Amino acid sequence: MNDPRDPVPAHEQQQKEEADMAVWGPGHFENDEAQDWAEGLTQAGDETALKLVLEVVTRERELASTECAIAIAAAEIVAGLKGQPSDSLPESVRHWLARHAKPVSDEIVRLARHAVNRVRYESGLRDLWSEVDDFDRWESGLSGLLARLERI
Secondary structure, rough: OOOOOOOOOOOHHHEEEEEEEEOOOOOOOEHHHHHHHHHHHHHHHHHHHHHHHHHHHHHHOOOHHHHHHHHHHHHHHHHHHHOOOOOOOHHHHHHHHHHHOOOOOOHHHHHHHHHHHHHHHOOOHEEEEEOOOOHHHHHHHHHHOOOOOOOO
16 A cells, blocks of 8 residues: 555556566566566575565455466475476576475465465456457466466
């Protein structure tokens, strides 16, 4: 929620943030937000960082595309920690997974599933992807991620 003294209304701020997000493909790490967040995680993060990101997307009423992109990256990392990594994980994430091969809680897995479903069906990111040719590839990627999270 914006500060009432802020001259930019909340919905306009969200639109600006979404327009500023650089995306080069439908893959879950093919955008600046996911890449930057994953880089930060690989340098200092743990399960707590994953939980915080996933909780935001599962509890917020309106979902900005930047939050959604980061949550999808976090869900990919959860799948990787549970032995179901994507073939398209960035190398830095693969190295981080190898160093942090410890059990992740069932709660985190549930949060990851819930976050992916929210992004897939009721988010600003879905709205953005629905307007471009790669929407089917984006949605297929989410289906694959959900399938890997369900196998856990």
